[in-house]
Amino acid sequence: MSLALWRSHLAGTLHRNRSLPVSRYLQLATVRANGRPANRTVVFRGFLENTNQLKFITDIRSEKIEEINFYPWGEICWYFPKTREQFRIAGKLVLVAAEDTDSALCLSRRTAWQELSEGARSQFGWPHPGADKAEAGAFDSAAPDAHEPLPNFCLLLLEPETVDLLELRGEPQNRSLYGRDGEGNWFVRSVNP
């Protein structure tokens, strides 16, 4: 596969914002089963090897699982404070759960688990997210195995279909829309901000 046209710009942006840990935080919008939008912060975990798919992680017990199973489409909004650039990336969402049968994806899920800090791994052993707050002791479980993911650990992938890049620096600002032609090749056009 070839790197999508917008990847080099994003790589430069990530590099220029590397001093800010928050530059790996972005907001993922999905649609709830009742048709209303949902929106939350997630952490960018890099690209799936040899693809243009963005990696995130989530807990199978979180609300977004139901939303994605109902309608597997998302749009991320990724704002970089230092360089004042915004990437809006829309595309299909793919969940890689414990029972996934694709061996390459299973390996990627396992690798994502191994790359987590011990503290982050422990959260997957906590009581059910969103349920009435459990007693403090319920959060004191032993650290999970560092190599084998807990069953409720999921890898979440976003396969981009469109990218809307806004560069706020400049007068007027630069805005570029990236899309794919009938053969899947990426193209870009400059539009008004």
Added chain:
Amino acid sequence: MSLALWRSHLAGTLHRNRSLPVSRYLQLATVRANGRPANRTVVFRGFLENTNQLKFITDIRSEKIEEINFYPWGEICWYFPKTREQFRIAGKLVLVAAEDTDSALCLSRRTAWQELSEGARSQFGWPHPGADKAEAGAFDSAAPDAHEPLPNFCLLLLEPETVDLLELRGEPQNRSLYGRDGEGNWFVRSVNP
């Protein structure tokens, strides 16, 4: 009206993050006419006087107008880097456009225009957002009147129905869900993060 239960927490958060201009930036998710989610950064412009409604501004020519007219519901995700708190606020979206007949809302729209910088006001005189990039000269119009909004200037309001507050500091993190009872009174419950 009385201040909603979550307002004092948000006021404290805004105060503690006041050194960061980016703390007034947040992400607004809506649903497109084709059912897919949309997500973009908007700037918080304070609360509408004597209400719990959050104020934003937008251009009547932007894509979100069509989305809101089609389905007037939004969810904002507002992450504060300094205090590591996230507010997810869902509710009804209300557009206040030039032809609005509510005199109080018309006044609020006019005030929002007057509070903008000259540079921000000028953008409402620029060529159509999202159209093929116009020549540089098309962005050189004279500064618009500082008192009377251009016709395409809109005030956008979010009337909160639910608030999901996550405080990442702490182990485990604190998460609070705010909602309204049958009589419209706000309540809160603590849930697992």
